[in-house]
Amino acid sequence: MTDSDVALRDSALAPGVERVAHVRLSTEHGEFLAVGYLDRIRGDEQIALVYGDIEGEGALTRLHSECLTGDAFGSKHCECGDQLSAALRAIVAEGRGVLIYLQGHEGRGIGLLAKLKAMALQAEGLDTVEANLALGLPADARDYRVAAEMLHDLGVRSVRLMSNNPLKRDALLRHGIRIDEQVPLLIPPREENLAYLVTKRERFGHHLPHLDLDRTAAPQP
Template sequence: MTESDGVFDVGTRTSGVERVVNVRLATKHGDFLAIGYRDLVRGDEQIALVYGDVGGEEALTRLHSECLTGDAFGSRHCECGDQLSAALKAIVAEGRGVLVYLRGHEGRGIGLLAKLEAMKLQSEGLDTVEANLALGLPADARDYTVAADVLHDLEVRSVRLLSNNPQKRDALLRHGVRVSEQVPLLMTPHKENLPYLLTKRDRMDHYLPHLEAVIQHT
């Protein structure tokens, strides 16, 4: 494996996903092609929502980590649900793009029950990184190999990545997907998730420049 201009040449790769089904999915944001995949390594069932022709270069792309509490229940302790909606809206407005919804990423990869335990520790004063570590778990256990495999299957050669997280960009580069641009996905913070966002910025190097204005007014 070699690296040139920040892009790794992975040579001939064996895909870790199997495409199982394509079906049209009408959503409140627009009509997508839902493509279901089986992760041949972990056994997880994965889904990509595709809008327009995404093959080739610079497809607007979101790698969205599963978050039941935020995506389904509208938890105000994170920004996940807001980011999911904003990403789908942006893809439709762009006219082409893909959202890879990554199951198995709950709680940055530690699982739902451990995430709830970590949330309890956060209510007692720990930040999100400290809480995971206090449980004997990694601060971030997510792996993006399956996301890269899905993008390769869709013949996406380069992406405009909707993310504030530099680790996602680096992971795609390692797996042979070029990132032509990292597009910020900045949500308006509120008092319940501000500590979570500050931890992302200060301890995990997420790009969240809009928090400074919020801090100055609190």
């Protein structure tokens, strides 16, 4: 996909979402085309990082939920930052693909401050699901409508989805994006996040076959 392709193609987005800008973005992983969108329903600003020609079938795709603590600060309590880097490397190695970075997804959609409160409860022994529920919040409040609409706008008809989360696959299918393959994005666990990953596997159905469940998972610090 070229800059002019993005600039000139008629938008296929729903009225609540607007393509606002596009620019070349040089990163440590490679040079991407950054395409910015505004979700007029939620007010969130979203970005797609496009590498190569992604139109048509089978684009390697990552829907990445924002995680300030993991993506920016390198928190060991989750695998988010490592997954972000691994996904960008995989897209560049593939020669074509797209990463959609979803704002409004912090803490599985509960927001940064609530996420920090939930982390404090996890330090007291609750798992990540129990902590959200103890705060009166959903276990997972994320919505992937805007991601699907962005993919439609970028001309992507089907994807090879880099995700361990079955909910992302189901959401894209509901919104008209076909899944050619679900590609695991497995990061070696740390002592600090093993219990968290086990909870994602057991409570959310994440496909995490690399976890050694025979180990004793210490409570998340």
